[in-house]
Amino acid sequence: MSAQKRVHLNTAGAAVPLPAAVEAFTQFTLLEAELGPYEAEERYAGQLGEDVYAAVGRLLGAPAGTIALFASATDAWCRTVCNLRLSRGSRIWVTPYEYAGNLIALRLLADRLGCRIEVVPTLPDGDLDLDWMRRELDERVALVSVVHIPSGCGIVLPVAEIGAILTGSDAVYVVDACQSVGHLPLDVAQIGCDILTGAGRKFLRGPRGSGFAYVARSLWDRIELPFYDLHVADVDASGAFRLECATAARFETAERSGAAVLGLLAAAEHAHERAHAADSEVFDALTGAVRRAPGVQLLAPGSTHSGIVSFVHADVPAERIRAFLANEGVHVWVGTGSHTPLYHAARGVDRFVRASVHYYNDLGDIDRFGRALATALADH
Numbered sequence: 001m002s003a004q005k006r007v008h009l010n011t012a013g014a015a016v017p018l019p020a021a022v023e024a025f026t027q028f029t030l031l032e033a034e035l036g037p038y039e040a041e042e043r044y045a046g047q048l049g050e051d052v053y054a055a056v057g058r059l060l061g062a063p064a065g066t067i068a069l070f071a072s073a074t075d076a077w078c079r080t081v082c083n084l085r086l087s088r089g090s091r092i093w094v095t096p097y098e099y100a101g102n103l104i105a106l107r108l109l110a111d112r113l114g115c116r117i118e119v120v121p122t123l124p125d126g127d128l129d130l131d132w133m134r135r136e137l138d139e140r141v142a143l144v145s146v147v148h149i150p151s152g153c154g155i156v157l158p159v160a161e162i163g164a165i166l167t168g169s170d171a172v173y174v175v176d177a178c179q180s181v182g183h184l185p186l187d188v189a190q191i192g193c194d195i196l197t198g199a200g201r202k203f204l205r206g207p208r209g210s211g212f213a214y215v216a217r218s219l220w221d222r223i224e225l226p227f228y229d230l231h232v233a234d235v236d237a238s239g240a241f242r243l244e245c246a247t248a249a250r251f252e253t254a255e256r257s258g259a260a261v262l263g264l265l266a267a268a269e270h271a272h273e274r275a276h277a278a279d280s281e282v283f284d285a286l287t288g289a290v291r292r293a294p295g296v297q298l299l300a301p302g303s304t305h306s307g308i309v310s311f312v313h314a315d316v317p318a319e320r321i322r323a324f325l326a327n328e329g330v331h332v333w334v335g336t337g338s339h340t341p342l343y344h345a346a347r348g349v350d351r352f353v354r355a356s357v358h359y360y361n362d363l364g365d366i367d368r369f370g371r372a373l374a375t376a377l378a379d380h
Helices: 019-035 037-043 045-060 073-081 100-113 130-136 159-166 217-222 258-273 280-292 318-327 363-376
Strands: 067-070 091-094 116-119 141-147 172-176 195-199 211-215 233-235 241-243 296-299 308-313 333-336 351-356
Touching: 019 037, 019 258, 037 045, 037 258, 045 067, 045 211, 045 258, 067 073, 073 100, 073 172, 073 195, 073 211, 091 100, 100 116, 100 141, 130 159, 141 159, 159 172, 211 217, 280 296, 280 308, 280 363, 308 318, 318 333, 318 351, 318 363
Parallel strands: 091 116, 091 141, 141 172, 172 195
Antiparallel strands: 067 211, 195 211, 233 241, 296 308, 308 351, 333 351
16 A cells, blocks of 8 residues: 555544544543542533533534533433333334444333334335324324434435424434534424434544433433432432432433543534535545446435445455455445344345545545445456
């Protein structure tokens, strides 16, 4: 491989960290080593206790008091959604693009409460059947879970339209925004969701080990946590406690990485100030390069796409394609069909190549990807 820069087309897995996030993370870690972790935390009390909630809130169009921080998006999702109080026998809606981790949690929740999981059908092109949702919505629908952009393909689901359909119902509306926060503009009021979760490490370009949730105030009393941590409660000698937290931080646990939180703060501030998604020309070029590759099947259901392009080849394994591209300095990823089981696995897709672009990618990157991919597949 030549001395050219490496082309990172794996933001959907984890982005190249933002320099400001790396700086914030590093400087806090060094300060911990110099002063001690508690003392460093005290030095940054304003940023850790106020600024980060305000910054994430601005990014989502949400009040700072409705933001809770976690070590990952999965932790955020499970800490809130898995502890919802739902009526026995309720209906839970998911889409065919639901993430497997969410499905595991929902299956456990449904089994515990005697609920039924139902999959929203799609139209022939892969778009969700919104008319079905309108017809089938009734008082038994207690929870609707939608992944804004699934990690296995670039379809953008119409979260605001779904929110409008659910307006006035008692259903709790949950949006997994792991692949859209820092990528597409988000406004929880416009979406109409009750919970929205996201990760710092993907399109936000923050550090690994950071995640968050927006939790609507109206929902707080319907989330029954197995415990509240000491930072939000006061306990007397009998073991009785009372909550002393007037924000969504009540859903957090006390121990966390101050370095990761400060990195998330830097990333959220940066994302709020700049344009979000990769240039549409770059994404279109990526899609075109895959379409032109010999023997490739594009995995692109639906009519609206952004950021992520996934594909398979009939004869060349995904792992071999990824390894060849990596040797050429182009980083993509191998997706697993079982991670989106209701879509990929149901269609017999076991492994696939996933390429994802962000604003730091340009047409030159896509040209290198296209040429390397064509070479990888030239003999097949």
